[in-house]
Amino acid sequence: MSEKRRPATPWPPVETEAPRFHPEAPGPGTELAMHYAECFGCGDVDNGLHMRSTVGDGGVVYSKFPVTRAHQGAPGLAHGGLLACAFDEALGSAVGNLLRRPAVTGKLETDFLRPVPVGTTLFIAARVDGVAGRKIYASADGHLDSADGPVALRARGLFVQVGLEHFTNHGDPDALSKFTQQPRRREDWDINP
Numbered sequence: 001m002s003e004k005r006r007p008a009t010p011w012p013p014v015e016t017e018a019p020r021f022h023p024e025a026p027g028p029g030t031e032l033a034m035h036y037a038e039c040f041g042c043g044d045v046d047n048g049l050h051m052r053s054t055v056g057d058g059g060v061v062y063s064k065f066p067v068t069r070a071h072q073g074a075p076g077l078a079h080g081g082l083l084a085c086a087f088d089e090a091l092g093s094a095v096g097n098l099l100r101r102p103a104v105t106g107k108l109e110t111d112f113l114r115p116v117p118v119g120t121t122l123f124i125a126a127r128v129d130g131v132a133g134r135k136i137y138a139s140a141d142g143h144l145d146s147a148d149g150p151v152a153l154r155a156r157g158l159f160v161q162v163g164l165e166h167f168t169n170h171g172d173p174d175a176l177s178k179f180t181q182q183p184r185r186r187e188d189w190d191i192n193p
């Protein structure tokens with residue numbers, strides 16, 4: 001299959017500033033721990049995605065998603081919704097770890113370029129592209145079976161910075177103590193957009 005192309009739309013879609021990485025953001029080579037043990041993307045969840053991420057050079061976060069039979073849509077092929085989930089996790093990991101600004105996914109778009117068979121590992125490279133106030137734009141490519149394998153998916157996401165009360169009011173009152181990866185205390189986040 002030749003390299004796939006899709007119609008180009010401007011990205012980020014609004015004027016942005018370059019992302020300012022948090023001074024205590026994990027550096028290149030850091031293997032990131034799961035951010036929450038019950039997270040479907042990175043946690044210890046039965047049939048979850050079991051994604052693992054590492055910080056690379058130049059503000060790129062690399063994540064791996066090993067695709068198993070538990071992740072099928074069509075026989076022998078990964079389910080598209082779970083592939084989108086993997087990108088949500090990978091993009092969120094880049095935003096959360098590099099910027100340390102609490103944010104949630106506002107919009108996620110995914111281009112599915114090639115089928116992803118069971119037994120393959122998706123290598124996702126995610127980066128933060130720009131910031132406009134509370135809006136944080138990130139994008140990622142997913143490669144089959146190696147970091148330079150054929151591109152199977154591309155995704156773009158808008159993350160919206162929220163106050164920490166987003167998690168405690170709408171989710172679990174103990175949310176902050178349940179985040180297993182630093183930062184988990186109010187003072188560890190950059191909460192000023």
Ligand SMILES: CCCCCCCC(=O)SCCNC(=O)CCNC(=O)[C@H](O)C(C)(C)COP(=O)(O)OP(=O)(O)OC[C@H]1O[C@@H](n2cnc3c(N)ncnc32)[C@H](O)[C@@H]1OP(=O)(O)O
Nearest residue numbers: 035088089092093096097104105106107134135158160162
């Ligand atoms: C390490 C961590 C890894 C985690 C990976 C997983 C991450 C996730 O999956 S998070 C869970 C999924 N997401 C959610 O549940 C979010 C649910 N939505 C919400 O809570 C709210 O709609 C929220 C917070 C996104 C925005 O609401 P609110 O705070 O009222 O802000 P709002 O004014 O509506 O939007 C802020 C800006 O973003 C823009 N915006 C928000 N959503 C969109 C959208 N879908 N498309 C375009 N623009 C949008 C708005 O237009 C606005 O822009 P501007 O400032 O220029 O006017």
